[in-house]
Amino acid sequence: MPERTNAMKSNRQRRKEITEKRRDSRDRHDAERNRRSAERRAMLPEGAVAVNEVLLARANSYTVPDFVARGYYLDRPFTCRECGREEVWTATQQKWWYEVAKGDRLAVAVRCRPCRRREQARAAAARKVHQEGIAARTRS
Ligand SMILES: [Zn+2]
Numbered sequence: 001m002p003e004r005t006n007a008m009k010s011n012r013q014r015r016k017e018i019t020e021k022r023r024d025s026r027d028r029h030d031a032e033r034n035r036r037s038a039e040r041r042a043m044l045p046e047g048a049v050a051v052n053e054v055l056l057a058r059a060n061s062y063t064v065p066d067f068v069a070r071g072y073y074l075d076r077p078f079t080c081r082e083c084g085r086e087e088v089w090t091a092t093q094q095k096w097w098y099e100v101a102k103g104d105r106l107a108v109a110v111r112c113r114p115c116r117r118r119e120q121a122r123a124a125a126a127r128k129v130h131q132e133g134i135a136a137r138t139r140s
Pocket of ligand 1: 080081082083084085111112113114115116
């Protein structure tokens, strides 16, 4: 018996074959993507935390931060701008800042925790004085 050619197959049969082929290809792509991200995770150096680019704040510049280029956060040692203390901005804290707080992707920690607190309090006090000044001027 001769093999059925495409022309002899019913439309329904052909549609079924196309759908199956598409599904196979999609499954293969998903498997490939999962394999690659598992591979990337396995290759992360000690203490590294993977970047989820989708969660980053929108870029305001074409500059690509090092953690985006690399694909993971690493603990960042820095010297506090106020008191000169040696501090570490941890990979986990960076992930929170960039992906949860949606911080600017080019901003980095420059103050230790106590100095940051003091700076926040100072800025809040300055804002209050400024607003009171505006209120006083509006009253008179
Ligand atoms: Zn400090």
